Each structure stands twice: as C-alpha cells, then as structure tokens.
C-alpha cells in the first residue's frame with residue numbers, strides 16, 4: 044500500500060535557520076499520526092511541506108503517492124487545518140459551508156450540516172464571533188467535509204479547554220472510522236495524542252528522533268525505576284534513551300527488543316517525552 048507520506052532526506056532552511064533536516068519517514072495509510080515536539084521543533088514546517096505550502100530546500104516528499112499540491116486533483120485529496128484554526132471572521136458558519144461546497148469537488152454537504160447541527164453552531168453566526176473551540180470545530184468540519192484521503196491538523200486542540208479537547212478528539216476518532224481517512228495531527232500534549240494516535244513521530248531540533256506505529260514503539264520501550272543500579276546490568280543491545288532524576292526518585296526509558304528484568308512497559312507519554320528530553324539535554 045502506498046504510504047500517505049513518504050520523505051527521503053527532506054530538509055527545509057529558512058535563510059540561516061534549518062527548520063527540518065534529513066527527515067526520512069514513511070507513514071502507512073489508515074493511521075492517526077501524532078506529530079509531537081517542543082516549540083520550534085519543525086512540526087509546522089513538516090506539515091506545510093506535506094500540504095505543499097512550502098517547497099523543500101532539499102530531499103524528496105510524496106503525499107498519497109504524488110507531489111504535494113501538484114494540481115487540483117492532488118489538492119482535493121488533502122484537507123488541512125493550519126495552526127489557530129483560521130476561519131473567515133466576516134463570513135457566517137453557513138457561508139463557510141457554501142464556500143466549501145463551491146471549492147471542493149467531493150464536498151459532503153450532509154456530513155457538514157450534520158456536524159454543525161450536532162455542535163449546536165448557529166449557521167447565521169459570523170465566524171469571528173465564535174469561541175476558539177467553536178472555530179476549531181468549524182475548521183475541522185470544513186476540512187473533513189472535503190472528503191479527502193488525508194487530514195492534516197496543526198495543533199488543532201491548542202486553544203481548547205479540557206472538555207472541548209476531549210469532544211474534539213472523540214469527533215476525530217468518529218470521522219476516521221466513518222470516512223476511512225488518514226490523519227496527521229501535531230500537538231504538544233502527549234496525553235491527548237496517546238488517546239487517539241496509533242502512529243507517532245517525535246521531532247526535536249528539526250530532526251526525527253523516533254517514528255513508528257505506537258504498538259511497535261511500546262513493545263520495545265521500557266521504564267526502569269530505582270537508584271540506577273539496573274542500568275549497569277542491561278541486556279546486550281539495550282539503549283538508554285533518557286534518564287531523569289526527580290524528588291520522587293529516578294527513572295530511565297530504555298529501548299530494547301527483548302525483556303528487561305524488573306522493568307515496566309513504557310507508555311506513549313514516557314516514550315515521546317524521553318526522546319524530546321534527550322535532544323534538549325544534548326543542546
């Protein structure tokens with residue numbers, strides 16, 4: 044099956060700043076992909092390259108087997124919601140849906156109306172008067188009703204309160220089940236991503252630190268707690284990703300294909316955070 048996103052040594056420089064370097068990934072179809080990383084890690088840059096809003100400085104990127112944004116057909120296959128859920132402040136909710144219908148050949152009016160109805164949004168309300176959460180939901184509705192094969196969401200839950208975040212992520216899961224789309228969403232909130240993602244990409248310092256299906260990553264990452272003595276007796280091939288001392292004791296996240304005596308399975312937050320912290324520690 045063609046990967047939804049495939050890159051090889053992809054890099055992007057803005058004048059003197061390298062925002063993304065040597066990025067080689069292959070994202071399988073049908074996944075909800077969590078793209079995490081600290082501020083300035085290169086997440087928006089990677090997503091903008093995926094949508095064709097930016098051109099690479101070097102390297103290669105293919106989206107759904109084609110060049111990003113290469114013509115109307117390719118554009119119709121990808122829905123994109125940029126950071127801060129941009130909407131047209133002067134247009135009403137209904138205007139957004141009319142515009143969506145005019146601009147998108149595969150527009151699903153029934154889906155759009157059903158969502159707006161369920162969210163309790165007034166079709167006559169100007170988008171500029173919606174709350175941050177409502178704007179995010181409107182932007183997601185427009186992107187989903189486009190009926191593309193890939194939905195790209197840049198920090199879609201950043202402006203939402205915890206209840207709205209839950210509702211948004213729940214809706215997202217429903218969409219994926221209903222529409223069969225692949226989704227890439229970036230976030231700082233590993234806990235949120237852990238609820239919905241089955242594929243993880245950790246970016247830090249403009250480089251991919253780890254990427255893969257969540258089940259595969261969890262199978263090979265272990266959490267060791269204690270005074271550190273266990274780290275001196277790790278099995279061959281084990282690699283300490285990150286160690287941390289806290290007032291409550293210490294722990295280490297270790298990558299190892301086989302079992303580690305006395306270790307627990309790491310969870311997704313452990314894994315994501317460990318790779319981010321390890322990069323920060325080397326700066």
Ligand SMILES: Nc1ncnc2c1ncn2[C@@H]1O[C@H](COP(=O)(O)OP(=O)(O)OP(=O)(O)O)[C@@H](O)[C@H]1O
Nearest residue numbers: 057060061062080081082083084085086087088089
């Ligand atoms: N247009 C630009 N011109 C120059 N530098 C830029 C530009 N856009 C981004 N950068 C720089 O590239 C790096 C990566 O930025 P990017 O926005 O991709 O990170 P991010 O992971 O999305 O960050 P955040 O989580 O803060 O949104 C940062 O150092 C940023 O300052």
